Amino acid sequence: MGVSGAGKTTLMDVLAGRKTGGYIEGDISISGYPKKQETFARISGYCEQNDIHSPNVTVYESLVYSAWLRLPSDVESETRKMFIEQVMELVELNSLRDALVGLPGVNGLSTEQRKRLTIAVELVANPSIIFMDEPTSGLDARAA
Numbered sequence: 001m002g003v004s005g006a007g008k009t010t011l012m013d014v015l016a017g018r019k020t021g022g023y024i025e026g027d028i029s030i031s032g033y034p035k036k037q038e039t040f041a042r043i044s045g046y047c048e049q050n051d052i053h054s055p056n057v058t059v060y061e062s063l064v065y066s067a068w069l070r071l072p073s074d075v076e077s078e079t080r081k082m083f084i085e086q087v088m089e090l091v092e093l094n095s096l097r098d099a100l101v102g103l104p105g106v107n108g109l110s111t112e113q114r115k116r117l118t119i120a121v122e123l124v125a126n127p128s129i130i131f132m133d134e135p136t137s138g139l140d141a142r143a144a
Contacts, residue, residue, distance in 0.1 A: 045122030
């Protein structure tokens, strides 16, 4: 939490291993062990401020794509599908399963629905840690 420009996003980018430019100094430990980016990338998810999704696919297709790319190869197809269904229910996307994502502010999903899709896309990868950069920006009090 902090004012605009305080460095919240930069701090999360550094912790998540997404900041490659500039000068970064210090050590990052996880449970007392030095952070190894290769391992950390597999156990973490990152929801950016901007909800970037392919506009020409459905909500379900977005989740399938993320699950197939990011879950370990030894996870069976039926298990992946079951996990996708659980995440869709958790973030209340079932009614939007076949809806096209569309372009922000033009067609398709609303801002609130896009936020939930962003979170779901990360959750289907089954991360141990999930970074969320302003997950409630642009939402009303109920949606937040």
